[in-house]
Amino acid sequence: MSGPDAETRLARAALARVAEPGDELVGRWLAELGPVGTWRALRDGGPRPVRAPADRWDGLRLRARHARPEADLARITDLGGRFLCPGDREWPSQLDDLGAARPVGLWVRGPCSLRFVALRSVALVGARACTDYGAHVAAELATALAERGWTVVSGAAYGVDGAAHRGALAVGGSTVAVLACGVDVSYPATHRELLGRIAERGLLVAELAPGDHPTRGRFIQRNRVIAALTRGTVVVEAARRSGSLITARHARRLGRHLMAVPGPVTSGLSAGAHRLIRSEATLVRDAADIVELAGDMGELAAEEAGPAVPRDLLAPRTGQVLDALPASGPATAEEVARGACTSPQAAEARLRELSCLGFVERVADRWQLCRGDPRHADEGDARAGVGA
Known part of the structure; x- marks a missing residue:
C-alpha cells in the first residue's frame, strides 16, 4: 500500500x-x-x-x-x-475539511475503495425510532440513488439508517456504514446480519480501533465523518432533538448540501426536519431532487408535468377557439371568432377540426360543446362565465 x-x-494506529x-x-x-x-x-x-x-x-x-x-x-x-491513513491512495481528501478534528486514521472493512465510492455519495440520516413513513421514504430514496450510481452513507443505527442501507443493498448498490465502534463489533446487535452484508458488498468504516465499543460521545463525533465524507446530507425524519440534526449542523458548517424531507405536520418526528426546511435546508422529495443539488452541473431533475389531457394536445390557436365557445348553449362562428380574436373563416376551420376531435358539434348554423367534452374537468369551472 x-x-x-x-x-x-x-504511530497512527496507536493514536487511533x-x-x-x-x-x-x-x-x-x-x-x-x-x-x-x-x-x-x-x-x-x-x-x-x-x-x-x-x-x-x-x-x-x-x-x-x-x-x-x-x-x-x-x-x-x-x-x-x-x-x-492520510496520504493513502484510498484516503478521501474531503475529510481534510475537518481540520484538527480530522480522523487520525480509519479502520475499513469491505471490497470497495472508500475514496472512489465517496466521490458520488449522499448521507441519509434520521430518527432511530422512525415511523413507517420515515422507513419507507429512506428505503425508496436509497434505492433510487443506488440505481443512479450514488453511494448511500449512513450510521447503521435503527430506523432511518438501517432502512437506507437496506434500500441500497436491495438493488446491488454501494453503501457505507460509518460506525461509532470497532468494525468487528456488531452494534446494534440485531443488525449483525445487515453489517455483515455491508462488509461483503459495501464498506464498514470506523475511527475506533477493533474491539472498541460505542459511547454517547462517539456517536456524536461519528456524525462529523458522515457529513464530511459525502456531498450532501438528507435528513429524512427527525424530532426536534434528534442526533441526525448534529450531522446536519456539521454538513452546513462544512459547506455541504443540506436537504430534508417533509413529513406529516401532525408528527413530532417531522418537527426537526421541518425546522431545517424553514431555516437552512432545501426541501427534497425524491432522488432526482437530491441529485440535482449534490450532483455535477447539468444533472437536473426532470421537469414536473401534470397528466396529459386532450386539451393539452391542441395547437394554441385551436385552443383559443375552443375557449371562446360558451360553457352552455350554441354560438355562431362569428361570435366564436370575436371571442378568439380571429377571422370567422379561421374560426370555422378550427371548429371543424375540433368537431373531428370530439370537442364540439354543429347544431344547424351554430356550434356548441359536446356533452362528453374531453377537456380537463377543471376547465369547465374556470370558463363557467364565458358566455354569461
Missing part, C-alpha cells in the same frame, strides 16, 4: 487506539509534532506539549501504556480489512 511509511502507519474521535487537541499535536513524534511522547513520557492540560496528558499516557498497535493492525488484516 502506498502512502505513509510503516513507522507512521504504526489512544485518542477519542474528533479530539482537536490531539489533531493540533499531530500537526506540530507529527504522528511519530506524538506517539513517542505519549509512549515514552516525553515533554508535555504546550497548552496540554496535565490531567489530559496523563490520561492519554495511561491509555498509551496499554495500546498494542501491532495487534490492532494484525486484527484488521485477519478481518480482511485495512487501516487507512
